[in-house]
Amino acid sequence: MMDPKMSSLRDRYSFSGTERALAPRQTLKAAISCIGHGLHSGTDVTMRLVPAEAGSGIVFHRTDLDVRIPARFDYVNDTRLCTVVSVGDARVGTIEHLMAALAASGVDDLVVEVDAAELPIFDGSAAPFLFLIESAGVVAHGGLRESLEILRTVRVEQDGAFAELRPHGAGGAGFELSLAIEFAAPAIGAQAYSFTLTAESFAAEIAAARTFAQAAEIEALRKVGLARGGSLENAIVVDGANILNPEGLRFADEFVRHKLLDVVGDLALAGAPVCGRFVGSRTGHALNNQLLRAVFADQANYRLTRGSVAGALQLSAA
Numbered sequence: 001m002m003d004p005k006m007s008s009l010r011d012r013y014s015f016s017g018t019e020r021a022l023a024p025r026q027t028l029k030a031a032i033s034c035i036g037h038g039l040h041s042g043t044d045v046t047m048r049l050v051p052a053e054a055g056s057g058i059v060f061h062r063t064d065l066d067v068r069i070p071a072r073f074d075y076v077n078d079t080r081l082c083t084v085v086s087v088g089d090a091r092v093g094t095i096e097h098l099m100a101a102l103a104a105s106g107v108d109d110l111v112v113e114v115d116a117a118e119l120p121i122f123d124g125s126a127a128p129f130l131f132l133i134e135s136a137g138v139v140a141h142g143g144l145r146e147s148l149e150i151l152r153t154v155r156v157e158q159d160g161a162f163a164e165l166r167p168h169g170a171g172g173a174g175f176e177l178s179l180a181i182e183f184a185a186p187a188i189g190a191q192a193y194s195f196t197l198t199a200e201s202f203a204a205e206i207a208a209a210r211t212f213a214q215a216a217e218i219e220a221l222r223k224v225g226l227a228r229g230g231s232l233e234n235a236i237v238v239d240g241a242n243i244l245n246p247e248g249l250r251f252a253d254e255f256v257r258h259k260l261l262d263v264v265g266d267l268a269l270a271g272a273p274v275c276g277r278f279v280g281s282r283t284g285h286a287l288n289n290q291l292l293r294a295v296f297a298d299q300a301n302y303r304l305t306r307g308s309v310a311g312a313l314q315l316s317a318a
Contacts, residue, residue: 036120
């Protein structure tokens with residue numbers, strides 16, 4: 001069943017233009033399951049990705065509670081070290097890595113069945129989720145994909161950090177991202193990275209970048225109920241100038257690449273692929289969510305379109 005919030009949003013628009021080069025909505029060809037454990041809770045988790053009907057979007061189903069939670073920015077209620085969506089007391093956390101993999105793979109409709117309050121962390125990157133998606137396969141299944149076209153610059157700031165969505169210049173298309181980070185730890189320091197989101201660029205440049213933490217912070221996190229399932233198997237641990245993981249880094253700039261992975265996952269909660277440019281500095285889950293809320297707060301900021309870059313159908317106010 002379509003989320004009533006999304007339905008009411010769509011009811012305010014009507015189609016215009018000629019129907020050509022349309023992009024169909026996609027789901028998985030088959031269901032696929034896995035078992036892991038949560039990064040913050042440390043509890044065992046069983047997750048199943050299930051094909052869904054066209055137009056239903058991505059929905060988390062807490063099978064232990066029989067509660068469904070739309071994967072939408074307006075259902076986010078916690079952004080401490082991960083992104084959490086909830087309905088009432090039912091919640092699902094650490095969703096950003098899966099959401100990034102789904103966005104890069106072009107999956108529009110899916111039910112994510114999970115029997116705990118957190119998704120599996122696996123190795124701390126999006127690569128295992130990408131493997132699951134590729135193993136199940138992706139298929140067009142009816143309906144037309146919507147894109148969120150950014151029409152004017154929207155910016156949010158906090159404590160010197162910022163996140164911004166900008167419209168494309170003339171002839172621009174797709175989703176371009178650029179991020180800078182800076183940490184006092186010499187092992188991280190200042191890093192910057194830019195890329196355009198495609199299935200190929202995500203798989204090659206971003207998906208394998210792992211989450212990270214500083215050794216001095218881990219005990220404090222565990223005292224407040226976080227990082228209980230963290231280890232060198234699922235996170236990079238930094239101690240000053242040293243990387244504590246025996247295998248070292250997967251990329252020299254793995255830290256900023258992972259932060260970009262988080263941006264892709266957090267902004268996938270828009271409910272439609274973004275068409276525009278993201279620019280950020282030292283942003284995190286909270287600012288990423290605030291950015292989407294700021295975009296949708298004013299209809300002058302965006303336009304919903306249907307179709308491919310070559311021939312999009314624009315939506316006009318009804």
